């Protein structure tokens with residue numbers, strides 16, 4: 001998956017968003033309609049939502065590691 005800068009005049013496809021899409025998320029191994037057009041705001045929101053789902057575990061372990069180092 002890659003994210004390209006979108007140069008075509010397309011609207012953001014996420015939810016009820018009506019902003020102009022500034023990014024095109026390109027999926028591998030999908031048919032003709034293999035791009036999801038999103039605006040900058042939605043891309044950030046999407047990133048934050050993904051980060052909430054994926055990052056916390058690594059942050060927790062990093063904090064634990066940091067805390068252990070501080071104790072030593």
Ligand SMILES: [Zn+2]
Nearest residue numbers: 012017039042
């Ligand atoms: Zn949007």
